[in-house]
Amino acid sequence: MKKLRFVTLLLSIIAILSTSVAHAGTNQALVELLKALEENGTISKDVYELVVEVANQGETNQAKAIVAKEDVKKMIQEEVKVVAKKQAKDQPKITMKDKFVVESGDGDFSLRVGGRIQADAAAYSEDIRRQNDGTEMRRARLFVQGKFWDAWKYKLQYDFVNTGSAGIADAYLQYAGMPWKVTVGHFKQPFSLQNMTSSKYITFTERGLPHLFTPGRAIGVGAGRSGNNWSLNAGIFGEGIDAASGDEDEGFALTGRASYAPILNKQQHLHLGSSLSYRNSGSNDTLTFRDRPESHVTNVREVNTGSINADSNLRAVAELAYTYGPFSLQGEYYYVDIDRDSATLSDLDFSGYYAEGSWFLTDDMRNYSGRKGSYGKIKPGSVVGKGGLGAWQLAMRFSSVDLNDADIAGGEEQNFSLGMNWFATNNIRMSANYVKVLDVKGGAGDGDEPEAFQVRAQAEF
């Protein structure tokens, strides 16, 4: 019985030591009681140690329980994080900075709404011909683009400064589920560096003179493939949406472009590119090459071939650009050969080129895309309105085009331009351009040497 009593006592003590959270004081007292019992021989040392050990285990378990309770908050936070992450994966993600994009949680679907506003004003120092000072909404575009099931993409873009279908810039769908992306609809024929660079991102307000040789957007089918520093694009195209549709067949064009960047890193990039476009005119098609003097407010075209009957024509361009930090050089050479719709009239050869240099005063750099083989959005290092100065860029360009050949006196023109750009934010840009027509030889503008002073306010959204 004595043994039983001891066992009962020890069990009682263990029970108390190992369970009650609130009895730290009691526990301490009991441990000391046990110690006294051991010391006076009522229990052996072995029994004492065993009991204390068991009791300690109990305390540890209790401590664990306490921690668990206090950790509920942490558990909640973690759980909420997991749920929030899962929700975020299920719920659409909305991008607001720079552009408005809504993308499904799984990334398979997206919608983007955007556009551009380019408001110009220009004053001309006239020489021979009258130029009209004034203002112009150069572009006012709205677009919606998106994707379905990740692989299928579309874009519809309209320019409200145009009338009717002529305002349709992009209207295409694309299958991007293969290495070669296939595009169908109305889109840019892949041709020339300054053409493939969006009007939002070109260095001057207008592209250089020989841009007049560039085949415009057209309805067609294209295929494109790209790597980090190269791109290949080709397509077969009918005419532009806005082409007059009489009772004549449309003809078609084969247009392709290749770009390669042998140097492409954070500090510098070297762009090499070449584009070719062959067009077989329809039964009775004509061709006109003409352009304003790199300023669009005036309606005067210093060079203008007038309408040329053409069986077919071949256009080619060689592209070169190099950027080193804030400095950039860019140039292209264009060549056009026209096979005329006549046995007696000779072929025509026209050509042109431009070279431009630009320099950021601020710590900024042109934004080259090796995958597209073109320049993209300038993202200034600091933002105006948030304590920054934006990005400031100076630029200079020489451009030349020769539209005189055989019986065609379209004129030959050389221009020199100075430009300044202020990129206030990723979406706001102000530009000022000075263009001096150095000389015009031949054609209606023969000898005319006007100057243009032009400013632009641009918002991109």
Place this chain on the structure above:
Amino acid sequence: MKKLRFVTLLLSIIAILSTSVAHAGTNQALVELLKALEENGTISKDVYELVVEVANQGETNQAKAIVAKEDVKKMIQEEVKVVAKKQAKDQPKITMKDKFVVESGDGDFSLRVGGRIQADAAAYSEDIRRQNDGTEMRRARLFVQGKFWDAWKYKLQYDFVNTGSAGIADAYLQYAGMPWKVTVGHFKQPFSLQNMTSSKYITFTERGLPHLFTPGRAIGVGAGRSGNNWSLNAGIFGEGIDAASGDEDEGFALTGRASYAPILNKQQHLHLGSSLSYRNSGSNDTLTFRDRPESHVTNVREVNTGSINADSNLRAVAELAYTYGPFSLQGEYYYVDIDRDSATLSDLDFSGYYAEGSWFLTDDMRNYSGRKGSYGKIKPGSVVGKGGLGAWQLAMRFSSVDLNDADIAGGEEQNFSLGMNWFATNNIRMSANYVKVLDVKGGAGDGDEPEAFQVRAQAEF
């Protein structure tokens, strides 16, 4: 005292058994001790069982406590779900699949942005008259629609291939807070099955020939009511937005349509419909019926009444369609009676009809809406780009129109068409059509029997 000792022992055991989570081993040992005590008669069987029962209750309670702690995670998950559900109710819901819709949590407000792109190319095998091969942007539409307070809806849709106000497709508001929904603005006059079926969902790239009899969208007021398998729509309409507005009064039209589907289930549906439109021309109005040969790239109209002076006209159509799984038949008969603005000139009667059959090669089916009495979006069972083939459909059509009556020689035309559609996803469709003009009798196109080969790429968003 002995009794007291036993009680003490039992209480101790109970205490240990019933409280300490961590002493499963100890508990087992104690239970066996109790059993030994009972077996050697130290405690009675009753006492033993009582103690074990109490101890078991304790263990159960402990188990509950353990579960409770481990259940915190579950509690959190449930609570987070509740909160997320509440948040979802408060926050707008964004739909991305198929279409982009933002809807307020309570469902009272919504906004949808969408549109369509239809890019065509066609080649013609000419007979007598010249047809012009080429490309065309058939439709490039953008729309915004939405609702306020659940009952008020609006839609503004523009087709950029048109010029000016002629491009306004839909521009209306609607009160849907009553069984009869009232619509005001510019919208489709309810007439004919192929007309009420969106151009995105018609079987061929162009509607059948007698569509030329269909009164177009106009500004007016309409009322509509529908059940699961029937619809009634009627309205009074002025002229279309694009109607030339001289100094003449516009006149008006009363147009109505009824549809009923006596069979409507998952496997088959039978559509019966009829539409009527009476127009009282304004003081000096004219009417022209003409159409291209079910291919829109060419500008040639094989049938064309030219301008007819008309006091009034009555148009009627009888509609029939039947779908059984992948198979579908559809046909309509049109009749027009024109009361001319002259005592000496007789009334004119024109008519036309078409019949088409279609068959899905894949396990898909046409999508009939009993509430609208028209066909809607084809949703392929599998998606191209996610391992699927999409939906493939073959179709055949015969159509006929007779615009010869009295002194009017508008021509009579019969066409036969073959079509193939590939619905790659809910939003992407490719179509190829072959149209053979079987015969044209009378009019400018007399005897002309050209063929058209046409393809379309369509994106709907």
Place this chain on the structure above:
Amino acid sequence: MKKLRFVTLLLSIIAILSTSVAHAGTNQALVELLKALEENGTISKDVYELVVEVANQGETNQAKAIVAKEDVKKMIQEEVKVVAKKQAKDQPKITMKDKFVVESGDGDFSLRVGGRIQADAAAYSEDIRRQNDGTEMRRARLFVQGKFWDAWKYKLQYDFVNTGSAGIADAYLQYAGMPWKVTVGHFKQPFSLQNMTSSKYITFTERGLPHLFTPGRAIGVGAGRSGNNWSLNAGIFGEGIDAASGDEDEGFALTGRASYAPILNKQQHLHLGSSLSYRNSGSNDTLTFRDRPESHVTNVREVNTGSINADSNLRAVAELAYTYGPFSLQGEYYYVDIDRDSATLSDLDFSGYYAEGSWFLTDDMRNYSGRKGSYGKIKPGSVVGKGGLGAWQLAMRFSSVDLNDADIAGGEEQNFSLGMNWFATNNIRMSANYVKVLDVKGGAGDGDEPEAFQVRAQAEF
């Protein structure tokens, strides 16, 4: 030993009392056992009380533990709230009521998509000249506006009822990071109260006759500053986007407006305003003042100066408006002075004015903005479709314009109008107008006194 036994017993009881949550019954029994032991002297009263006290402490602790477990739910809810709030701050906020706006969590970026639909029908009681009854889509506009980095704003708005660039309403960008906000692009020249009040919010379907003197939207640069009850706006403008661009210089305008509201509270507001616009015409510019009789469906202009050659012109307007609860009065006086492009032709002075009164039958009030110096959206106190009646307003207007001066016989016209507006919701408005041309003196409409009955359905989104 006896003492030991008692201690063991008590410890056992304490252990049980202080730990096991589920043994309330057992506990009660033990407490009563203790009481019996105390009563029969087995334990002293002190010991009894001590044991009960310790046991109670145990129970309290247990109770606390229970509460803690039940509070987990509350903890979770609080934690989830905190997380949800944080998420909300990071995630874009979507507004659906009244208008669709997506704003970034930090408020720096936003995008709004909106527009308006105004569908009209009118019948005329003709007098001398023919007016054409009929329907018209008066406006069908879509816009996108937004901001970047809080300070930079833009808006692009197009009206699809117009053709080409003439449909561009707003296309501007703005820097709002300073007290003087600077706007660049195509926007409203700040002139006159009824002009600065959106066509969605004017009292009648058309602005009063002298609105014909208002210079329209143009491309320019403006600066504006405002306080709670005042506004100052001025700018330099070229011509409107839609101005014909020949080879002539555009000329420019300086236009400014000031508004001040000496009384502006919830019950009443008094608006004083004045606008001035000086335009220096370009080298060969002409000017025409003409207008329809406050109803736009007809094409007849009762007054019309025809084309006037002008070197420059100065326009001025004095504005006055007062609102007291549901009552409102508004009037403006316009004066125009034209300096003609000729030594022999005298200057021309034209003028006009209107005065209108309006009264809400319901408990509603016109919505004046002191910062804009113009009237904004009417927000009816109750919504149709949610059990309300909307807001009902009656209005009356007298307007007059005199375009006769020197050799110019443009005509003098007085109109009287009655109007009724029903604002069903913040976004839906129906209007009915009756216009009586009281008299026309001079010009092509001399003596013509037609009446117009016009209705409009308007949706704003």
